[in-house]
Amino acid sequence: MEKTFFMIKPDGVKRGLIGEVLHRIERRGFVIEELDMRMITQDLLEEHYSELVDKPFFPSIAEFMMSGPVVAGIISGPEVVKSWREMLGATNPLEAHPGTIRGDFATAPNGGSIQNIAHGSDSLASAEREIAIWFEK
Ligand code: IDP
C-alpha cells in the first residue's frame, strides 16, 4: 500500500484545524499510520525543504514553520500521494479550489510566507525521502 508524508503546519494547528484535517483523511478512507506533534528545528526544516533553502523567501518560511508546533504524520492508501496532493489544493491558496483544504481554509500569502495549513509529499520519491527524514532517524 502506498504511503505519504503529511503535516499540519503551524497555522493549521493555531487555528484549531487539526481535527478538521484528520477528519478529511479518515473520511476519505486513508489510514493514519504515524502521528506526532512537535516543533521543527532549523536543521530538520532545511533538510525537509532542501530545494527551497536558497530561495529569497526561505527565511520567512522558516519563521512561519518554526512559529509553533506542527502535526506530522504518515498516511496510507491507494494512490495516496497524488490523492492527498489533490485534497490539499494549489500551493497558493488564492489558486486553490473550494473543497480542497487550502481552498477552504486559507487565503492570501501572509508577510512573505505562504501559509497554507498543510503539507503533502509531491511524489513517491519525495514521500520516501520525507518519511525517512521525519520518522526513521
Ligand atoms: P507545496 O507545499 O504545494 O508542495 P512548494 O513549492 O513545495 O509547495 O513550497 C513549500 C512551501 O513553501 C509552500 O507550501 C509554502 O508554504 C512556501 N512557499 C512556496 N513558494 C513560496 C513563495 O513564492 N513565497 C512564499 N512562500 C512560498
Ligand code: MG
Ligand atoms: Mg512541496
